[in-house]
Amino acid sequence: MNPKETILSTAIKLFGEKGFEGTSVRDIAKAAGVNLAMISYYFGSKEMLFEHVVEYKSSSIRVVFAELAKSSIPQIEKVERIIDSYVERMFTNPQFHHLLHRELSLYQRPQMHDAITEILLRNVVTITGIIQSGIDSGEFKEVDTQLTIATLIGTINHLLISESMCRKLLHKNKDFNPFTSKKLKERVSEHLKQLMRSHLLINNKS
Amino acid sequence: MNPKETILSTAIKLFGEKGFEGTSVRDIAKAAGVNLAMISYYFGSKEMLFEHVVEYKSSSIRVVFAELAKSSIPQIEKVERIIDSYVERMFTNPQFHHLLHRELSLYQRPQMHDAITEILLRNVVTITGIIQSGIDSGEFKEVDTQLTIATLIGTINHLLISESMCRKLLHKNKDFNPFTSKKLKERVSEHLKQLMRSHLLINNKS
DNA sequence: ATAAATTAATTAAACGTTTGTTTAATTTCA
């Protein structure tokens, strides 16, 4: 791996763990095993490195649901596939999601804030359309579409905020790593699907 | 208000807005209109001031559900009252919740991390008991209790992460302040109650 | 093909600020 990539992946890790202000460029240089000046040389500044990190990572985890929305399967199945996709993506990149949500809650760097909002709300229009179609066709109840999306993302997010809090919430011991547990991923998917079936479907037998 | 209290309330505001590392003691002193040295004089250090902030605020927003749990009303009504209480509390102190969740996602100060985990999970045992009672008595379906709690808290939390993101999610303009909107509070309460009735109740007619 | 010239990559050191904290002197108030 070339030094530029090493810096980038080290920065993702450290910004995710310690936050932007909590991570110094010297921390990054040391952990990446490169000279301090290489960061300015390649990225210009700490803030521009941060922007590169967000841009790089967000494009790598991009998922598009446009095709799914157009397909002719029942809307509830579309919702279930979106749940699987979100759970998979967020559990695979917990540190990056820490970074995104922390930056959102700060509002220290307005343009970064807007960029992150865009990343997180990328698929909201599509999902809104799916739920609305379900309502219009009589498949779904007349729920609060926007808050339903908040429930989907918020549930997953809350479990990812902190390893130790997740462990305590689930009454697990220290051997249990929530972020790599395949069982937990499946459990969250199953919970959300069941929740959404009860919440959305008119004739639900569960 | 005496200088000690002024420092404390200013610190809550600034730590909430800019984070711990993002706030300097000079920022706090200047905003509070006191001399820089007063912070060390009253609180010892920046970190001890932070601990005071968390301790002070968390005790002031403490709610105990022990009595509610023991009362003889239907379990679903207990759940609904807890929803109202959580929504009210979190929407009234959005900055403090920013602070708590940001600190949780960082794990920079382990003992602070544990203290915050304790604050956030304070009522989890009680709520777990309520849902479990509902399941045992046949009032509730056999849901995933722990993840149901994650859904409750996570939904509210997701809306509080960022003013601007909440506005975009709800398609509101800049005049709309999510954190002070009475309508949004009621809307979130209503959404969560409806969600929980569908999710929990065996014989739900909605 | 090889030597010279040019560009790119990498380094250690230093820059000026800002950081949290402490000092010692002064003011306030009981």
Add this chain to the structure above:
DNA sequence: TGAAATTAAACAAACGTTTAATTAATTTAT
């Protein structure tokens, strides 16, 4: 008069960034 409160100034350490010098790689010219 004496303890508590408040101040301006200074402290060393850490910060992001820049500099100028050196090494490595690539291009050009012969």
